[in-house]
Amino acid sequence: MAPSLLYNPAKLPPSAALQLAQQAPIVLQQSLSGTETVDQWATYENLLLSCLRTGDDEAAAKCMDRLEERFGADNERVMALRGLLSEAQAENNGELEAVLKQYDAILEGNNTNIPITKRRIALLRSMGRVSDAASALVQFLDFSPTDAEAWSELSDLYFSQGLYSQAIYALEEVLLLSPNAWNIHARLGELQYMAATTSGNGGGSQQKYLAEALKRFARSIELCDDYLRGYYGLKLVTTRLLKEQAKQAKTDEGEFTLPEPRTIQRLDELATAKLSEIVRHSSLKDRGWRGYDEREVAAARELLSQNGIER
Amino acid sequence: MAQVPVQTIHRDPQLFYWILFPITIVMILTGVLRHYASVLMQSAPKKLDQKSIREQRSLLHGINVRSNFHTLSKKSFATRRDALVTAFESGAYLKDPERAGGGQPNPLSDPSSMEGMMGMMKNQMAMIIPNTLIMSWINAFFSGYVIMKLPFPLTIKFKSMLQAGVMTKDMDPRWMSSISWYFLCIFGLQSVFNFLLGSDNAASQMAQQMGGMGGAPAQMFGPGVDPDKQFKAEAENLAVIEHYSVLDNVEDRLLEGISV
Numbered sequence: 058m059a060p061s062l063l064y065n066p067a068k069l070p071p072s073a074a075l076q077l078a079q080q081a082p083i084v085l086q087q088s089l090s091g092t093e094t095v096d097q098w099a100t101y102e103n104l105l106l107s108c109l110r111t112g113d114d115e116a117a118a119k120c121m122d123r124l125e126e127r128f129g130a131d132n133e134r135v136m137a138l139r140g141l142l143s144e145a146q147a148e149n150n151g152e153l154e155a156v157l158k159q160y161d162a163i164l165e166g167n168n169t170n171i172p173i174t175k176r177r178i179a180l181l182r183s184m185g186r187v188s189d190a191a192s193a194l195v196q197f198l199d200f201s202p203t204d205a206e207a208w209s210e211l212s213d214l215y216f217s218q219g220l221y222s223q224a225i226y227a228l229e230e231v232l233l234l235s236p237n238a239w240n241i242h243a244r245l246g247e248l249q250y251m252a253a254t255t256s257g258n259g260g261g262s263q264q265k266y267l268a269e270a271l272k273r274f275a276r277s278i279e280l281c282d283d284y285l286r287g288y289y290g291l292k293l294v295t296t297r298l299l300k301e302q303a304k305q306a307k308t309d310e311g312e313f314t315l316p317e318p319r320t321i322q323r324l325d326e327l328a329t330a331k332l333s334e335i336v337r338h339s340s341l342k343d344r345g346w347r348g349y350d351e352r353e354v355a356a357a358r359e360l361l362s363q364n365g366i367e368r
Numbered sequence: 369m370a371q372v373p374v375q376t377i378h379r380d381p382q383l384f385y386w387i388l389f390p391i392t393i394v395m396i397l398t399g400v401l402r403h404y405a406s407v408l409m410q411s412a413p414k415k416l417d418q419k420s421i422r423e424q425r426s427l428l429h430g431i432n433v434r435s436n437f438h439t440l441s442k443k444s445f446a447t448r449r450d451a452l453v454t455a456f457e458s459g460a461y462l463k464d465p466e467r468a469g470g471g472q473p474n475p476l477s478d479p480s481s482m483e484g485m486m487g488m489m490k491n492q493m494a495m496i497i498p499n500t501l502i503m504s505w506i507n508a509f510f511s512g513y514v515i516m517k518l519p520f521p522l523t524i525k526f527k528s529m530l531q532a533g534v535m536t537k538d539m540d541p542r543w544m545s546s547i548s549w550y551f552l553c554i555f556g557l558q559s560v561f562n563f564l565l566g567s568d569n570a571a572s573q574m575a576q577q578m579g580g581m582g583g584a585p586a587q588m589f590g591p592g593v594d595p596d597k598q599f600k601a602e603a604e605n606l607a608v609i610e611h612y613s614v615l616d617n618v619e620d621r622l623l624e625g626i627s628v
Contacts, residue, residue: 168418200422202429229444236436236614269441272615275622312443316619323623 062100066107077107081116098127105138109145117142136163137172144180153184171201178207182214190214205234209241212248221252239280243287246273250294268313270294275324285335285353288328292360295325329364332357375540377514387515387546391506395553396560398498403565406494419463423595426461430602438614449606456603459596503550510546518542 060066060073062080069077084104101120108117121142128135140156147153160177163170174197181190194211198204212227228245235241246269253266271294277287298321315321336358338346416424430452437445455461514534522530522541530541530548 167415169416169421200418201425203425203432226444229440232439233432233436236439242439269615272618275618276615279618279622279625313441313613313615320619320623324619327623 062103062107063096064103066103066110069107071110074107074110077104078111078113078116080104081108081113081120085116085119098124102138105142109141114142114146117145133170133172136170137176140173140176140180144176144183150184153180156180157184171197171204175207178210187214187218191218202230203234205231208234216248216251219255221248221255224248225252237280239277239284239287242273242277242280243284243290246270246277246290246294247286249273250290264315265312267294267298268315271298271315271321271324272313283335285332285349285357288331288335289353289357289360291324292328292332292364295321295328296364299325329361333361336361375543377517377543379514383513383515387510387513388549391510391546391549392553394502394505395550395557396564398502399557399561400564402494402498403561406491409490409494423461423463426455427595427598427602430456430599430606434602434605434609437609438612441613441615442611445609445611449609453603453606456599456606459599461599462595499554503547506547506550513546514539514543515546515549516544518544 060069060077062077062084066074066077081104084100101124105117105120105124108114108120121138124135124138130136130139140160143156143159144153147156157177157180160173160180163173164177174193178190178193178197181187181193191211191214194207194214198207198211201207208227208230212224212231215221215224215227225245225248228241228248231241232238232245249266249270253263253270270290274287274291274294277284278291281287298315299318316324335346335349336354339349339354340358433445433448433452437449440448512534514531517540518530520542524541526541527539529551530544531539532545532547532551534543534545
């Protein structure tokens with residue numbers, strides 16, 4: 058699928074972002090006259106983001122000017138984009154500090170400006186002041202606890218610090234807001250799996266994490282039965298459980314328990330079969346199997362070959 | 369049986385041009401005017417301060433935990449429940465905690481709710497004033513005329529509606545008076561306004577009436593609702609949840625449901 062300027066380009070691979078940014082001259086050539094269309098301003102915003110990613114600050118500034126002209130410089134979203142632009146144009150740490158001061162000044166006047174609050178947190182994080190970012194984020198979530206984006210950012214922050222249980226807590230909040238997000242279920246499974254690997258060998262807590270990871274991956278596949286990451290995680294967990302031949306350790310009341318070894322075996326077979334199917338089809342570029350990320354498919358292929366499974 | 373003779377009334381064709389058209393045009397013009405007037409009068413939605421955002425979103429958070437608890441394990445649900453119930457009952461999320469339990473706040477004393485009411489008043493006024501004016505204008509100038517004959521037959525029940533202002537007992541209900549044409553215009557011009565002003569215009573009164581009734585306020589705490597009570601109720605709702613998890617037996621469901 059060709060990348061479109063109508064969707065947020067944050068998650069696009071670099072080549073697609075470049076492709077989008079190269080549309081800038083065409084889009085910017087069109088004059089502003091005439092009627093507004095629904096997609097027009099979304100286009101400008103996404104073009105701005107793509108141009109910043111590819112280093113075309115000039116075109117980005119032009120997009121910014123148009124957005125500012127239309128919505129006014131005191132629009133919260135425009136303010137955040139303006140801040141993003143000056144962050145990108147800052148050349149050294151001192152200028153970034155200046156941008157940060159600007160954010161602080163804005164928030165002093167209006168402490169409910171959510172886009173600016175988020176930009177400030179992102180800037181703190183990118184400047185390496187992770188603990189400041191985390192505390193600012195916690196403060197933000199105190200008055201806006203229904204913001205899924207912020208919760209997942211917090212989870213990612215904690216995860217980068219190695220604080221698994223806090224990261225898991227934050228991600229569970231995301232699930233409370235969107236209970237059927239299979240990628241979040243799988244991500245939570247990944248976090249639980251990593252927590253299990255670091256929590257020392259044996260013992261109840263490790264098994265508790267593994268059991269929940271298994272269930273999270275299974276749930277994510279249940280919600281989306283082609284989800285590569287879900288199968289990958291399931292395969293990882295089951296392989297490990299089968300290797301360890303873990304005995305059912307004593308668990309607290311109210312925690313998940315491991316399923317029967319036979320069930321684990323069958324889950325393992327299911328994950329292997331599905332993974333090799335996905336790998337086979339997407340390396341042949343079959344119709345209907347094209348959406349997978351190449352790196353993820355490569356990782357899956359490697360996992361399969363590690364386990365000595367012939368495709 | 370003798371046929372009822374078809375009633376014919378000889379009307380001056382000028383009636384058509386001097387009554388029917390003016391009324392229609394005036395109605396359309398006032399509709400357009402009302403649309404732009406209400407666009408002008410619209411005040412920007414009031415900004416909430418941080419405290420009230422916190423109050424509203426915390427309650428929303430509680431509702432989310434209550435409705436999606438099944439994604440959590442029992443233990444993590446229990447921790448959240450305990451924390452939320454304690455906070456809700458102690459009023460930790462309230463905008464001004466000292467007013468908790470003080471009963472219903474007087475909606476008239478709260479300036480923010482006054483503003484909302486003023487907005488509603490303005491809308492109502494924009495609707496009532498032009499209608500009153502036009503109706504008295506029509507009554508003063510055009511009352512008592514029969515201006516047109518509808519091209520389809522009607523039962524006698526329509527007489528009072530269509531021949532308002534014309535006191536003639538035996539006249540066929542198909543004959544229409546000017547004031548009735550005015551009423552027809554009020555209800556029938558909706559699609560004309562949609563065409564002229566776009567679909568979300570403020571000219572059509574039907575839309576306004578619907579909005580007045582069904583438009584649940586975007587703010588969760590309308591005037592006269594005690595947030596403390598809502599928090600207490602939510603705490604109770606949370607406390608009575610019997611936990612189950614969607615992860616219970618998910619692997620069995622998966623193995624049954626999926627085949628490669």
